Amino acid sequence: MGEGEPEPSGAGNRAVSVTSAGVLPVDFTAFHSQQHRAYLRYAHLQLGNAQDAEEIVDDVFTFLLEVWPHALREASLHAFAWAALREHVERRLAVPGRRVAMVETAWFASLRRSSRDRLELLESKLGLYAAIAELPSEKQYDVVLLSFVLGNDSDTVGRMMGISPATVRSHIRGARRTLSRELGVDWIPGEDKDR
Incomplete structure (x- = not known):
């Protein structure tokens, strides 16, 4: 799972x-x-x-x-x-006081599967999940969740959302640029060819 x-x-x-x-x-x-x-x-x-x-x-x-x-x-x-x-x-x-639980849900799921050696990595993931939650485009947000947090490939994500795999990859590129800026890391354009 x-x-x-x-x-x-x-x-x-x-x-x-x-x-x-x-x-x-x-x-x-x-x-x-x-x-x-x-x-x-x-x-x-x-x-x-x-x-x-x-x-x-x-x-x-x-x-x-x-x-x-x-x-x-x-x-x-x-x-x-x-x-x-x-x-x-x-x-x-939209219920008053309720907010998206993705940051905590994804982080705690990672924590359950991790050893102590990986806790430092998970702390950095928490920052990544928080940045994902702030993506300005709902399509980029959904594509990132479905692709990277839930582990689906571009074809599956495209089918689920009713968009082409090329559009999925385009949203991933845009999200990676935004996340790179937010997290202060360098985005390497060739990295997104894996999805």
Whole structure:
């Protein structure tokens, strides 16, 4: 499991099965099967709480099921669904006093997997996670979380967000420049060819 990833509890199917007593569209079932875990990992990283993440993701898939024929007519089903996920997460974060938990969630996930020798490295990661949380572009933020914090490749990130892998790489380059400035490190242009 990746950083900030909750253990799947099986509750992800709850809203979909409760919402529809009939047969679910095959294409919806396939989409749910392909995206549920990734959406859950993203929501957990943002919210810092597995139960909140499961509720949000259930709500997103319930919404998608309700508007499924419309969603299929969108230019990009994946972009439409990703926007719905972001909107649901942002609404949950809009509760007074609530903030994005990504910095702590990612750091503590790293800490659980680390030995004492790596604690110094983790302290520097905390600064990196804080800088990621401050990225000015929401697309760069999502691409960095999905690529580097959650460990997805450019093709997977592009599919999830409904953008091309080239656009993913472009967002990574922009984010690396911004993070380099914020963290006071030199950005080496050739570094981003690994994703």
